[in-house]
Amino acid sequence: MSVAPESPKQLTVRTVPLHDGRPLLAHLPEAAPLAWLRGGEGLVGWGEAARITLPAENGGSGGSGVQRFGAAARWLAEVLARAEVTDALDLPGTGPVVFGGFTFAPDSAGSTLVLPRVVIGRRGDRTWLTTVGDGPGARPADVLREVRPLRPVGRLAWRDGTPDAGQWRAAVAEAVARIRAGALDKVVLAREVHADAPADIDVRTLLARLSRDYPGCYTFSVAGMVGATPELLIRREGDDVTSLVLAGTRARGGTPEEDARLAADLTGSAKDVEEHRYAVDSLRATLTPLCSSIDVPDLPELLRLANVQHLASPVRGTLRPEVSTLDVVAAMHPTAAVGGTPTPTAVDLIRDLEGTDRGRYAGPVGWLDARGNGEWGIALRCAEITGPRARLFAGCGIVAGSDPDAELAEADSKFRVMREALTDGT
Numbered sequence: 001m002s003v004a005p006e007s008p009k010q011l012t013v014r015t016v017p018l019h020d021g022r023p024l025l026a027h028l029p030e031a032a033p034l035a036w037l038r039g040g041e042g043l044v045g046w047g048e049a050a051r052i053t054l055p056a057e058n059g060g061s062g063g064s065g066v067q068r069f070g071a072a073a074r075w076l077a078e079v080l081a082r083a084e085v086t087d088a089l090d091l092p093g094t095g096p097v098v099f100g101g102f103t104f105a106p107d108s109a110g111s112t113l114v115l116p117r118v119v120i121g122r123r124g125d126r127t128w129l130t131t132v133g134d135g136p137g138a139r140p141a142d143v144l145r146e147v148r149p150l151r152p153v154g155r156l157a158w159r160d161g162t163p164d165a166g167q168w169r170a171a172v173a174e175a176v177a178r179i180r181a182g183a184l185d186k187v188v189l190a191r192e193v194h195a196d197a198p199a200d201i202d203v204r205t206l207l208a209r210l211s212r213d214y215p216g217c218y219t220f221s222v223a224g225m226v227g228a229t230p231e232l233l234i235r236r237e238g239d240d241v242t243s244l245v246l247a248g249t250r251a252r253g254g255t256p257e258e259d260a261r262l263a264a265d266l267t268g269s270a271k272d273v274e275e276h277r278y279a280v281d282s283l284r285a286t287l288t289p290l291c292s293s294i295d296v297p298d299l300p301e302l303l304r305l306a307n308v309q310h311l312a313s314p315v316r317g318t319l320r321p322e323v324s325t326l327d328v329v330a331a332m333h334p335t336a337a338v339g340g341t342p343t344p345t346a347v348d349l350i351r352d353l354e355g356t357d358r359g360r361y362a363g364p365v366g367w368l369d370a371r372g373n374g375e376w377g378i379a380l381r382c383a384e385i386t387g388p389r390a391r392l393f394a395g396c397g398i399v400a401g402s403d404p405d406a407e408l409a410e411a412d413s414k415f416r417v418m419r420e421a422l423t424d425g426t
């Protein structure tokens with residue numbers, strides 16, 4: 001477990017209104033930017049007042065027996081206990097805020113939470129600045145310095161990941177065979193592709209393109225995981241929670257007629273409706289004991305994004321008072337949109353057939369404030385950025401009626417999000 005060595009004993013946290021109408025991204029410096037943005041609102045942050053990076057849990061190589069969500073909750077409680085907060089706004093996202101990303105698998109190291117030194121947030125017409133620390137550098141005038149302009153990514157060299165496209169197709173066929181033999185109902189299989197840039201990638205460039213092209217998605221950047229996910233695991237404000245379940249996908253059409261045909265094909269497809277139902281059923285089963293009331297629509301709606309269209313079910317609930325946000329996140333992960341049904345069998349099959357560590361892909365990503373308000377998505381349509389390297393991920397829900405070639409094409413349409421964000425001139 002690593003914690004930022006400079007963590008001070010006492011954390012002085014101040015939130016003040018900010019009268020600055022510029023886009024939030026315009027404030028972000030290039031080094032280790034943190035972001036959670038949707039439609040111009042959200043949070044950006046930088047610097048590290050405190051940080052935890054968790055090791056693999058028991059069972060993995062080098063596993064430590066630390067349960068990652070529980071360890072994160074304990075760390076957060078300790079950090080918040082040291083915070084002296086002055087918060088003039090008292091809104092979701094004001095006061096101390098941590099950004100976080102958890103690994104998909106328990107035996108994978110790297111779940112990370114960061115308390116930034118500076119956060120700028122926006123909700124409706126209100127913008128605020130939160131600083132952590134007492135030094136002269138914590139004054140708004142010092143914090144809001146000019147940042148370097150965004151850098152282009154440069155010419156990329158693309159490589160297939162492991163498994164490659166052919167091997168992944170075979171893995172999908174194997175999964176379909178196991179599902180037809182009755183071993184499980186659904187599994188989500190993912191693959192990766194890699195891109196090498198000529199220099200360190202300016203994550204802000206990717207964030208700017210993602211939030212421009214996917215304004216309805218959650219554009220995020222947390223400790224190197226960068227993407228624009230359409231899938232909201234949980235938003236909490238007070239005791240109210242909302243979630244958006246996605247499963248079932250078609251590409252967008254090149255013409256309005258083709259688009260409508262693909263949409264009708266999706267909503268009328270028994271295979272996709274079944275795939276979606278597994279995801280809704282697993283969410284309902286997980287949320288019901290945590291909520292005093294829950295509202296799940298009978299039928300999914302259509303969610304249209306620039307690259308794909310999905311079957312989508314918005315779910316609302318009221319949390320029981322004793323339940324923490326990280327309890328909910330831990331209980332919901334992995335949903336059937338990224339794991340499968342039944343979950344334990346699906347997760348075992350993912351390990352057998354993918355043969356690679358997903359890292360924080362398909363894990364919960366988001367932010368949390370000291371009152372328990374927060375937004376957590378599932379890290380999809382994303383890439384892990386390490387210096388000049390990008391590792392992109394995309395996965396597809398496999399059920400008895402899945403066709404490996406169609407799934408390969410669907411994964412490609414999901415890769416488009418990050419491929420285009422990484423490509424200059426798009």
Ligand SMILES: C=C(O[C@H]1C=CC=C(C(=O)O)[C@@H]1O)C(=O)O
Nearest residue numbers: 246247248249337394395396397
């Ligand atoms: C696993 C991914 O998407 C999930 C979310 C929505 C629709 C999905 C699908 O139709 O297969 C996937 O379950 C991904 O984008 O990598």
